[in-house]
Amino acid sequence: MVNLLNFNQPQLAQWFAEMGEKPFRAKQLMRWMHHFGEHDFEQMTDIAKVLREKLAIEAEITLPTVQLEQVSNDGTHKWLIGADTANSIETVFIPEDDRGTLCISSQVGCALECTFCSTGRQGFNRNLSVSEIIGQLAIANRSLRLETGYDMLPISERIISNVVMMGMGEPLANYDNVVTAMQIMLDDSAYGLSRRRLTLSTSGLVPAMDRLKEDCPVALAVSLHAPNDALRDVIVPINKKYPLKELMAACNRYLEKAPRDFVTFEYVMLDGINDTVEHAHQLVALVKNVSCKFNLIPFNPFPNSGYGTSKAVNIKTFRDILMQAGYVVTVRKTRGEDIDAACGQLAGKVLDKTKRVAKRISIEAI
Numbered sequence: 001m002v003n004l005l006n007f008n009q010p011q012l013a014q015w016f017a018e019m020g021e022k023p024f025r026a027k028q029l030m031r032w033m034h035h036f037g038e039h040d041f042e043q044m045t046d047i048a049k050v051l052r053e054k055l056a057i058e059a060e061i062t063l064p065t066v067q068l069e070q071v072s073n074d075g076t077h078k079w080l081i082g083a084d085t086a087n088s089i090e091t092v093f094i095p096e097d098d099r100g101t102l103c104i105s106s107q108v109g110c111a112l113e114c115t116f117c118s119t120g121r122q123g124f125n126r127n128l129s130v131s132e133i134i135g136q137l138a139i140a141n142r143s144l145r146l147e148t149g150y151d152m153l154p155i156s157e158r159i160i161s162n163v164v165m166m167g168m169g170e171p172l173a174n175y176d177n178v179v180t181a182m183q184i185m186l187d188d189s190a191y192g193l194s195r196r197r198l199t200l201s202t203s204g205l206v207p208a209m210d211r212l213k214e215d216c217p218v219a220l221a222v223s224l225h226a227p228n229d230a231l232r233d234v235i236v237p238i239n240k241k242y243p244l245k246e247l248m249a250a251c252n253r254y255l256e257k258a259p260r261d262f263v264t265f266e267y268v269m270l271d272g273i274n275d276t277v278e279h280a281h282q283l284v285a286l287v288k289n290v291s292c293k294f295n296l297i298p299f300n301p302f303p304n305s306g307y308g309t310s311k312a313v314n315i316k317t318f319r320d321i322l323m324q325a326g327y328v329v330t331v332r333k334t335r336g337e338d339i340d341a342a343c344g345q346l347a348g349k350v351l352d353k354t355k356r357v358a359k360r361i362s363i364e365a366i
């Protein structure tokens with residue numbers, strides 16, 4: 001049976017056309033499924049009864065299952081969501097004064113093996129489907145609306161105002177499904193998010209960045225983490241394939257189409273590894289031709305990581321050097337620490353099925 005949550009609007013229109021139905025049904029159904037969160041065909045009252053019955057036979061609207069929901073002292077929420085019996089992924093909601101951000105996963109595990117990342121340490125199992133990606137937004141939306149009693153408010157007063165593709169996995173390594181899910185997020189009949197409020201974070205898959213700017217240009221964050229190739233080759237190994245010079249050029253190409261006029265560079269602060277004054281000056285030189293902002297992320301520890309979090313004074317010095325060079329810099333506050341929901345701590349349950357050889361091939365193919 002086909003799960004209609006896997007389709008964006010054009011794909012759904014095509015599916016209706018193949019059934020001999022009018023393509024405008026797609027818009028109606030997108031509104032029911034995503035805008036109103038209605039998953040029972042029987043309740044879709046503006047669709048003829050005969051068609052509702054036909055839909056119930058041919059199709060389903062099925063969300064992934066929630067295994068656990070946790071709420072932190074600071075209001076951060078985390079959902080552990082079943083990808084299948086052996087695997088699960090995590091989704092995090094971070095409330096702030098002026099917005100609410102949902103952090104969505106794109107893969108079960110990750111093949112890219114950044115050394116400081118708990119997801120990367122677990123290896124790669126599989127890509128998430130479109131319904132599993134968009135399902136995270138649906139699950140969080142439903143749960144937060146029920147909890148806050150906001151159900152009666154217009155959709156414009158949303159609890160989730162921003163979405164970041166920054167959970168488990170490398171979104172651009174699951175390109176087709178991530179792009180389709182993001183198109184649903186942007187669709188006015190579905191979630192109607194603006195491109196500026198949807199951010200994709202990548203470790204720097206250059207060819208996929210070029211495709212994204214054509215297919216679905218959303219705000220872009222790039223995980224830089226090192227100011228020179230020698231260090232980045234070690235901590236973000238995909239750098240060996242797409243070194244910094246190519247990555248900076250790809251950022252500039254992306255900016256031609258991006259909804260914001262800057263790229264956000266994420267930089268995890270690892271004690272004694274990438275956080276010296278010298279590194280900060282190298283960083284300023286590296287990005288001099290790219291319109292950008294910086295987001296410094298104090299390293300979030302996890303068991304046996306082998307890394308420590310930079311000292312507060314070193315983070316401040318690093319930040320000041322970037323600011324003196326004229327850049328906007330934020331230092332990310334750690335949220336949801338008591339429920340292991342902080343950036344880079346998302347572990348889920350990943351049964352690593354990738355043999356090392358297969359892993360190498362998949363990286364080659366990216």
Ligand code: SAH
Nearest residue numbers: 117166169170201202203223266299300344
């Ligand atoms: N794969 C994508 C998106 C997911 S990771 C990417 O790498 O950009 C989201 C962000 O968390 C990235 O910037 C990543 O480098 C960072 N991160 C990973 N592990 C971390 C940790 N232990 N502490 C702090 N940030 C971490």
Ligand code: SF4
Nearest residue numbers: 110114117120169203
């Ligand atoms: Fe994958 Fe991103 Fe973690 Fe690197 S930081 S291993 S790309 S999830």
